[in-house]
Amino acid sequence: MRTALILLFLLALASIPGSVIPQRNLNPLRVQRYFDAHKDLAPVLDRFSLFNVFSAPWFAAIYLLLFLSLAGCVIPRSWQHAKAMRARPPAPPRRLDRLPQTATWQTGLERDAAYAELRTALRRKRFRVDVHGTALAAEKGYLRETGNLVFHLALLLILIGVALGSLYGYKATRLVIDGKGFANTVGSYDSWKPGRYVKTSSLAPFTIQMDRFEASYIDSGPKAGQAETFVAHVRYRSQPGSSWHTDDIRVNHPLTFGTTKVYLVGHGYAPRFTVRDDDGQVVFQGPVPFLPTDGNFGSTGVIKVPDARPKQLGFSGFFLPTAVPSAQGFVSIFPGAKNPAVVLLGYRGDLGLDSGRPQSVYALDDRRLDKVATAALGVGDTMVMPGGKGSITFTGIDQWASFQVTYDPGKRLVLIATVVMIVGLLLSLRVRRRRVWVRADRDEAGRTVIEAGGLGRSDSGAFVDEFADLIAQLKEVTPPPAATTKE
Amino acid sequence: MPANDGLSTLSDYLFVAAVLSYALAMLAYAADAAWGRRVETQSVAAVEPARVLVGAGASGSDLVTPQPPLTSTAEEAPSHVANLAIALTIIGWLVHAGALATRGFAEERLPFGNMFEFASAGALAVSSAYLVLLTRQKARWLGVAVMFTVVVMLGLAGTVLYTSAGPLVPALHSYWLSIHVTAAIISSGVLTVGSLAAVLYLVRLRYDANVVAGRTPGLSRIARLTPEPEVLDRTAYRVLAFAFPLWTFAVVAGAIWAESAWGRYWGWDPKETWAFITWVIYAGYLHARSTAGWRGKRAAWVAVIGYLAFLFNFFGVNIAIVGLHSYAGI
Numbered sequence: 001m002r003t004a005l006i007l008l009f010l011l012a013l014a015s016i017p018g019s020v021i022p023q024r025n026l027n028p029l030r031v032q033r034y035f036d037a038h039k040d041l042a043p044v045l046d047r048f049s050l051f052n053v054f055s056a057p058w059f060a061a062i063y064l065l066l067f068l069s070l071a072g073c074v075i076p077r078s079w080q081h082a083k084a085m086r087a088r089p090p091a092p093p094r095r096l097d098r099l100p101q102t103a104t105w106q107t108g109l110e111r112d113a114a115y116a117e118l119r120t121a122l123r124r125k126r127f128r129v130d131v132h133g134t135a136l137a138a139e140k141g142y143l144r145e146t147g148n149l150v151f152h153l154a155l156l157l158i159l160i161g162v163a164l165g166s167l168y169g170y171k172a173t174r175l176v177i178d179g180k181g182f183a184n185t186v187g188s189y190d191s192w193k194p195g196r197y198v199k200t201s202s203l204a205p206f207t208i209q210m211d212r213f214e215a216s217y218i219d220s221g222p223k224a225g226q227a228e229t230f231v232a233h234v235r236y237r238s239q240p241g242s243s244w245h246t247d248d249i250r251v252n253h254p255l256t257f258g259t260t261k262v263y264l265v266g267h268g269y270a271p272r273f274t275v276r277d278d279d280g281q282v283v284f285q286g287p288v289p290f291l292p293t294d295g296n297f298g299s300t301g302v303i304k305v306p307d308a309r310p311k312q313l314g315f316s317g318f319f320l321p322t323a324v325p326s327a328q329g330f331v332s333i334f335p336g337a338k339n340p341a342v343v344l345l346g347y348r349g350d351l352g353l354d355s356g357r358p359q360s361v362y363a364l365d366d367r368r369l370d371k372v373a374t375a376a377l378g379v380g381d382t383m384v385m386p387g388g389k390g391s392i393t394f395t396g397i398d399q400w401a402s403f404q405v406t407y408d409p410g411k412r413l414v415l416i417a418t419v420v421m422i423v424g425l426l427l428s429l430r431v432r433r434r435r436v437w438v439r440a441d442r443d444e445a446g447r448t449v450i451e452a453g454g455l456g457r458s459d460s461g462a463f464v465d466e467f468a469d470l471i472a473q474l475k476e477v478t479p480p481p482a483a484t485t486k487e
Numbered sequence: 488m489p490a491n492d493g494l495s496t497l498s499d500y501l502f503v504a505a506v507l508s509y510a511l512a513m514l515a516y517a518a519d520a521a522w523g524r525r526v527e528t529q530s531v532a533a534v535e536p537a538r539v540l541v542g543a544g545a546s547g548s549d550l551v552t553p554q555p556p557l558t559s560t561a562e563e564a565p566s567h568v569a570n571l572a573i574a575l576t577i578i579g580w581l582v583h584a585g586a587l588a589t590r591g592f593a594e595e596r597l598p599f600g601n602m603f604e605f606a607s608a609g610a611l612a613v614s615s616a617y618l619v620l621l622t623r624q625k626a627r628w629l630g631v632a633v634m635f636t637v638v639v640m641l642g643l644a645g646t647v648l649y650t651s652a653g654p655l656v657p658a659l660h661s662y663w664l665s666i667h668v669t670a671a672i673i674s675s676g677v678l679t680v681g682s683l684a685a686v687l688y689l690v691r692l693r694y695d696a697n698v699v700a701g702r703t704p705g706l707s708r709i710a711r712l713t714p715e716p717e718v719l720d721r722t723a724y725r726v727l728a729f730a731f732p733l734w735t736f737a738v739v740a741g742a743i744w745a746e747s748a749w750g751r752y753w754g755w756d757p758k759e760t761w762a763f764i765t766w767v768i769y770a771g772y773l774h775a776r777s778t779a780g781w782r783g784k785r786a787a788w789v790a791v792i793g794y795l796a797f798l799f800n801f802f803g804v805n806i807a808i809v810g811l812h813s814y815a816g817i
Contacts, residue, residue, distance in 0.1 A: 001778045005771055012767040012796070019757040019804070026756065054755045162753075171750070223653040230657050252661040252748045263750040404750045411752065418739050425735060429728045429773075 004073065007066040014062050018053030021045065025052065067159055074152040081145050088130040089139035092437035092453070096135075099437075099453030101467040107440075107448050108481035114440045114448050117477040125470065127436065135439040144458060147427025154424055157417035165410030170194040170203075172405045177270045177287050178398040181209030181235075184260070184405060204260040204407070205239045211246075213267055213399040217336045225296060225334055232264050232401045249403070259407055266402040268292045269299055271319050271342050274393045277308035284308075287398040290319045291362055296332040297321050302364045303392070304351050313390055314347040314364050323376075330376060339378075342394050346373035346385055432458040436470065450478060494593035495652035501586035502607065506641045508579030509614070509634050515572035516630030520712050522568070572630055573621070579637075580614050587611060593652050599668040600655045602805060606644035609801075610637045612676020620680060620726065628713040629722075632683045663744030670737035674730050675797065678769075681726030682794035685787040688719035692784060720783060724776060727790060731769050738762045761800035768793035 022030035031051050035042040049056030096102060107114050119136055122129045127138035172189040174182050182188040184207070186200045194200070216228045232249040238257055249255050255262040270287035277283045283305050290301030298320050305313040322334035323341035330343060347369035352359065359365055375383040377394040384391045436454045443449050452471060456463025587608055591598040598604045617633040620626045655664075687710055694707035695716065704711070713719055741762070746752040753759060772789040775781035781789075 001774060002780070005774050005778055005781065008767050008771040008774065012764045012771070015760050015764050015767075018755055019760040023755065026754065218654065221653070222651055226653070227657050228654065229660075250660075251657045252663075252744075254747060254750070261750065263748075265750065406750045408751070411746070414752065415743075418742075422732060422735055422739065425732050429732060 001073070004066065004069050007062060007069060010062050011066060014059050015053070017050050018059075021050050021053070023051060023053065025055075063159075067156060070152055071156065074149055074156075077145075078149050078153075081142075081149060084145075085142055088132075089128055089137040089435065091132045092135040092137055092439065096437055096439060096451045096453035099455055101454035101456075101464065103452045103467075103471040105450055105471075105475055105478075106480055107450055107478035109448055109478055111440045111442060111448050114450060114478050118438050118440070118450070118474055121474055121477045122436065122438070125473070134441070135437055138436045138438070139434070141431050141433035141458070143427050144431040144433050145428075147424045147429075147431060149424070151421055151424030151428055154417045154421035158414050158421065161410040161413035161417055163410065164413065165195070165408040167195045167197050169406070169408040169410065170198045171407075173265070173402055174405070175266075175289055175400055175402045176208075176210045176232075177289060177400045178210065178212050181207060182403075183207045184257075189405075190402075198407075204257045206257045206260070207237055207240070208255070208262060208403070209235045209244075210401060211235060213401040215267060215336070215399070217334065227335070230264060230267060230401075232267075232403075249401075259409055259411070261406050263404045263406065264401055265404045268400055269297060269319055269321060269337070269340075270398040270400045271301075271317070271340070271394060272396045272398060273303055273315075274395050275303065275305050275308065275313060275315075276391050277305075277313065278310065278389045281309075283313075287400075289400045290317070294332070295335065297335045298332040300362070302362060304353070304361075304364070306351055306353055308390060311348045312351045313385075313392075314349075314351050314366075314369055315344050315392060316347075316364050317342050317344045337397055340397055341376055341378050343376045344374065344383055344392065344394075345371055346375075346383060346390075346392065348372050348385070348389070432456060432463060434458070434463055434466070436467070438474070447481060448478075450474070492593075494589050498586050498589040498593060498652070501582050501589060502641070502645060505579050505583035505586055506638060506645065508575050508582055509637050509641070512572050512575035512579055513631060513634035513638060515568055515575055516627065516634060519566060519568040519572055519627065520631060569627060572627070576614060576618065576630070576634065580611070580618060583607075583611050583614065583641075590652060594654065596655060597665050597668070599664065599672065600659055601648075601650050603644050603648040603650050605668070605672065605801075606640055606648055608672045609675045609679075610640040610644065612672045613637050613640070613679045614676075616673075616676040616680040616726070620722075624722065625714075626722065628719075629680065629683060629687065631709075632687060633680060636679060636683060658748060661744060661748065663740060663747070667737060667740040667744050670733060670740050674733035674737050675801070677726060677730035677733060678794065678797055681723050681730055682790055682797075684719055684723035684726060685790040685794075687713055688716055688723055689784065689787050689791070691716045691719055720787065723787065723790060727769065727772060731773060734766060734769065738766060757804045758800065761796060761804050765793055765796040765800055768796055 022034050024031050034051075045051065049058070053059055093099065097104075109117065115131075115136065119129050119131075122136065122138045125140075127140045128142075129136055129138045131137075171193045172186075173191045174189050176182060184203050184205060186192055186203070211233045214229070214231045214233065218224050218226045218228055230251055233246070234249055234255065235244045235246050236255060237244050247255055249262060249264045251264055254264075268290060269292075270289045272287045273284065274282060275284035284303065284307070288301050288303050290299035292299045298318060300316070300318055302317070303315040305315075318330075319342045320330050320332035320340065321337040322332055322339050323330045324333050324339070330341060347364065347366060349369035352365040352368055355365075357365070373383060373385050375381075377383060379394055379396055382391050382393040434454065434456045436452065438450060438452045440448055440450045452474065454463065454467040454470070456467075587598050587604075590604065594600070599608055613633060614637050617626070617629060620629070690707050691710040691713050694704045694710045697704040697707060738759075741759070742752040745754065745756075745759075768789060772786055772793055775786035775789050
């Protein structure tokens with residue numbers, strides 16, 4: 001028990017850095033910033049897995065040791081308890097009057113009759129009763145230990161469920177613009193985090209099409225700008241060839257395909273552009289997802305136009321759903337699109353897409369690009385590049401939503417084990433183990449004298465009252481001698 | 488305008504009235520403790536020799552130390568001041584409940600949506616837990632500490648954490664808000680009362696040690712009128728053993744909600760991490776109480792550390808750490 005106690009405290013202590021130091025799985029961006037700010041310290045922390053505390057080997061060592069000590073304690077105790085459940089309640093001590101709770105009274109019944117009555121009464125109170133020579137031994141509250149064992153075994157089951165989920169489950173994300181969709185295949189995801197034993201060929205074969213994303217915000221008052229609703233209106237089918245259904249995916253309301261669930265986890269704006277090259281040819285047309293950088297959805301994004309001739313065109317932009325001019329240029333003051341504007345920088349040259357170097361779709365590689373133009377556009381406005389060499393038109397706005405697809409086959413086991421754990425916990429904390437012994441004897445005058453003693457084995461004062469109640473009931477079934485003997 | 492202005496202003500007035508009533512109750516408890524007649528308690532010596540070794544049990548040690556009852560055998564009628572203190576507590580509780588109810592009606596939702604509302608509801612849970620405890624055992628000795636805590640919580644809520652009434656962010660649009668947050672609030676109230684008993688137990692031990700050693704007890708004098716230490720220790724255990732499954736349920740309900748809102752039932756978000764740390768420490772407390780060498784003082788310290796973790800989870804995580812549980816102002 002002492003080992004378990006130390007390991008419990010170690011586990012609590014070991015979790016603390018995970019909440020103080022930024023964690024890769026929660027916020028990779030903050031980890032990156034931490035690396036930039038602490039150039040010497042960060043690599044040292046990284047060597048000790050302090051940016052992945054909860055998957056660190058030393059963290060695993062602590063909880064595995066804890067579960068090992070738990071199993072080492074609970075399994076023998078289950079065995080012992082199984083035997084105890086079948087065993088007879090323990091023999092009475094020689095002197096019942098030494099017990100913490102005692103009572104003595106006389107009855108008019110014969111000794112054997114008294115025994116029979118007492119036995120029935122104790123049984124009725126759901127005590128397990130056994131005859132030990134001249135005394136009755138009774139015990140109840142076995143469920144306390146049962147609950148205790150069930151609680152600890154359920155913890156083991158939870159661990160197994162978590163392990164199942166991380167080995168056989170996967171998590172993937174996909175950004176979808178209004179009117180677009182995706183199928184549940186590895187290739188269609190922006191990020192894909194499979195467990196070790198996931199078979200990519202056996203993913204649930206559904207397809208989702210997002211018709212429209214809708215967000216609404218509080219218009220005025222002290223909470224203006226706070227979001228009221230986010231809804232992705234979607235159509236889906238559970239496999240190719242089956243019929244389409246419509247549904248809304250909202251926060252707290254995922255779309256479910258068996259064990260696979262699709263969650264709405266983010267959203268933003270995708271301004272639409274039309275780009276023409278020097279010849280007036282339309283070389284790009286459509287929405288481009290911009291990533292929000294602040295609470296009012298000021299968002300950054302880039303447009304890459306590799307097909308423009310004679311030179312490639314590129315644009316980096318800042319989108320503002322409700323733009324107002326300020327000292328530092330434009331700022332967005334509201335997350336809804338009340339006065340959309342986009343500030344664009346236009347580049348000409350080589351986008352570097354053929355250089356073999358991997359590129360983000362959200363950043364321009366400006367090493368071989370020349371900045372040639374800049375303008376702030378409202379919807380319908382056009383920025384013409386210098387010398388009339390190409391133009392870009394801000395034609396309107398779409399929205400995008402990002403979805404997370406999660407498959408966790410261990411989830412159900414974890415849920416069931418958790419319910420069992422709570423039931424076990426309640427039993428182990430609320431049920432009290434207690435023992436009562438009763439002995440009936442004849443005194444010198446030949447009268448039957450009953451002596452009772454009780455022992456509450458669990459930590460609670462309530463047994464005092466319970467024993468008093470029990471004695472009152474036992475006295476009822478073994479009434480005192482008739483008035484004549486009183487003289 | 489989403490929130491009803493008249494009702495939410497009324498709620499703010501009721502809030503202030505509740506703080507006043509609790510503060511007066513605190514003074515009355517203090518007066519009762521200082522000048523009221525000392526509660527007769529059974530002497531420890533009377534129960535000491537009754538240590539017995541009982542039969543060959545099926546498992547474990549059967550050495551049991553009989554415990555003094557939680558309610559003193561020689562009870563005397565509470566003084567007028569004591570009655571006044573309890574009456575003020577009940578009035579404070581009613582007005583406080585009214586403040587939360589009107590705020591809820593003004594917003595047409597459960598008033599558990601931001602730190603202010605959570606702190607206020609948490610304080611209500613603390614005074615409720617104390618009142619429930621009062622019906623089950625003589626626990627007036629906890630009165631000063633409980634009222635002090637409630638007044639401090641409400642003071643913080645009304646000044647630092649205050650946010651005006653309004654609707655919820657979409658992440659909170661779920662019936663799990665009521666289940667998870669209600670469970671968290673109730674368990675935090677019960678945890679607070681249990682932990683205060685543990686603190687008083689430690690203070691009382693210090694006071695007794697000072698008296699035995701012949702030193703003048705300093706600040707520990709505040710515990711001189713509490714019942715004997717065993718009663719404090721067992722009260723703390725009873726209350727914390729009641730709180731622990733509630734806390735477990737609150738965390739589990741949170742995990743179920745997280746599964747439907749964020750796509751995973753557990754993700755080591757800072758709030759989750761500290762809920763876990765709190766849970767582990769209180770689990771340690773329950774174990775410590777049945778581990779030789781840890782009973783009593785050490786176990787009580789574990790409970791106090793658990794409560795500090797809980798407090799950090801409530802205030803520190805929202806204010807100092809970036810995580811998913813940040814919303815609505817703070």
